[in-house]
Amino acid sequence: MNVAIIGSGLTGSLAAISLANAGCRVDLYERLSDEELINRDRTYAITHSSRKLLQKIGLWSVLVSHLVPFQYLNVIDYELNKKFQFLINDLKTIDQKYAAVGWIAEHKNIMLAILEFISDIDKINKIPTSVIPNTNNYEIIIAADGSTSNTKKKLKTPSFNFNYDQMCITTKVLLRGVKSNEAFEILNSEGPFAVLPLGGDLFQIICSQSIKKGNYNMSLSKSMFLDYLSTILPYGIEPDTIIDEPQSFPINFLINYSFFSGKYIYLGETAHKFHPVGGQGLNLCWRDVDCLSRLISIPLLKNNHSIIPLLYSVSRLIDVISISLFTDILVRYSRSNFNIFLIPRLFIFFVLKKSALTRKFILNIMTNGI
Numbered sequence: 001m002n003v004a005i006i007g008s009g010l011t012g013s014l015a016a017i018s019l020a021n022a023g024c025r026v027d028l029y030e031r032l033s034d035e036e037l038i039n040r041d042r043t044y045a046i047t048h049s050s051r052k053l054l055q056k057i058g059l060w061s062v063l064v065s066h067l068v069p070f071q072y073l074n075v076i077d078y079e080l081n082k083k084f085q086f087l088i089n090d091l092k093t094i095d096q097k098y099a100a101v102g103w104i105a106e107h108k109n110i111m112l113a114i115l116e117f118i119s120d121i122d123k124i125n126k127i128p129t130s131v132i133p134n135t136n137n138y139e140i141i142i143a144a145d146g147s148t149s150n151t152k153k154k155l156k157t158p159s160f161n162f163n164y165d166q167m168c169i170t171t172k173v174l175l176r177g178v179k180s181n182e183a184f185e186i187l188n189s190e191g192p193f194a195v196l197p198l199g200g201d202l203f204q205i206i207c208s209q210s211i212k213k214g215n216y217n218m219s220l221s222k223s224m225f226l227d228y229l230s231t232i233l234p235y236g237i238e239p240d241t242i243i244d245e246p247q248s249f250p251i252n253f254l255i256n257y258s259f260f261s262g263k264y265i266y267l268g269e270t271a272h273k274f275h276p277v278g279g280q281g282l283n284l285c286w287r288d289v290d291c292l293s294r295l296i297s298i299p300l301l302k303n304n305h306s307i308i309p310l311l312y313s314v315s316r317l318i319d320v321i322s323i324s325l326f327t328d329i330l331v332r333y334s335r336s337n338f339n340i341f342l343i344p345r346l347f348i349f350f351v352l353k354k355s356a357l358t359r360k361f362i363l364n365i366m367t368n369g370i
């Protein structure tokens with residue numbers, strides 16, 4: 001089968017490898033140079049669903065040295081002043097042997113390794129342009145050109161979207177008083193924020209807050225920003241030095257009404273984009289890739305490829321909708337600091353702290369999807 005992929009971000013690149021493994025000839029179109037693709041300053045939480053896909057396509061052994069594992073995921077509710085932990089024991093038995101609740105990856109490292117891996121695969125032809133010369137050459141065309149996808153605009157595929165009244169600030173910082181194998185998800189009335197280990201004392205802060213407060217914080221000098229961090233970090237954790245320039249980006253929610261249009265299939269952020277809370281974004285994009293490559297590998301569908309886009313769209317619906325609801329509810333939960341919500345919040349935290357079964361259920365959804 002001949003497949004075109006528009007966009008060689010982390011979704012498009014993984015789709016190219018996965019579909020080449022499934023026997024397709026892949027033309028991978030990208031408008032940016034490799035250098036531009038690599039030089040993005042982002043940090044991802046990697047879950048077990050992504051680990052499984054990477055193992056299946058032979059990339060795990062290449063990437064694992066670039067990943068920082070964490071064994072504890074601390075969830076703290078500042079309004080309640082309560083905390084519980086997800087531990088390795090809360091994972092499915094089969095996932096426990098990897099000795100990590102999850103991993104943290106820096107974009108530069110994994111993008112470079114993935115592009116090198118692609119350059120050794122004969123079935124992938126990289127084409128440095130943004131226009132497909134002849135769409136009739138392909139049985140399937142995959143749009144992985146990101147949340148502002150031109151392909152989607154051209155095909156007039158509608159989507160449900162809105163902007164959160166929040167922005168996200170990310171920065172790398174040296175911290176004291178925290179172990180290098182723990183991550184934090186903190187529920188704060190300003191908005192949820194995460195502290196992710198990058199090895200040693202280095203951590204990535206990904207913090208969401210109102211646009212007004214975010215703009216103010218972005219205007220602070222590094223030393224003032226460090227003071228601000230010391231006011232929001234959990235008790236006992238001290239920020240030492242900011243390593244990079246803090247960066248900010250707006251947060252929006254986007255979900256397509258359909259994940260295909262004719263022979264075009266929407267993958268990754270072209271189809272859905274959520275709040276960064278819970279670190280689900282990239283993992284959900286890679287589960288799209290896994291679902292599509294499973295369908296394309298079914299022998300019966302090789303000669304009936306016109307049905308693949310519809311099957312893909314239906315197969316992805318439940319996972320994408322549940323993760324979108326889960327992340328959106330978490331944001332609203334975090335910001336609902338009215339007294340009326342305190343009792344349900346206390347109840348939820350009590351159950352999660354005391355019931356291993358509930359923790360296992362939630363962690364399994366977060367790490368393996370639905």
Ligand SMILES: Cc1cc2nc3c(=O)[nH]c(=O)nc-3n(C[C@H](O)[C@H](O)[C@H](O)COP(=O)(O)OP(=O)(O)OC[C@H]3O[C@@H](n4cnc5c(N)ncnc54)[C@H](O)[C@@H]3O)c2cc1C
Pocket residue numbers: 006007008009010011012029030031032037041042043044045129130131144145146147149150151170206249267268269270276279280281282285
């Ligand atoms: C500023 C920013 C910061 C982020 N930070 C984080 C973070 O800290 N943690 C996290 O988990 N996630 C983060 N994300 C989300 C994360 O980057 C995505 O989940 C991930 O990159 C997967 O996206 P993708 O490959 O689907 O799309 P993209 O990464 O957007 O890739 C789309 C690709 O398509 C190419 N393209 C577009 N149009 C065309 C065309 N016409 N022809 C050819 N190529 C085209 C683009 O050049 C691009 O390379 C961030 C996103 C942004 C925008």
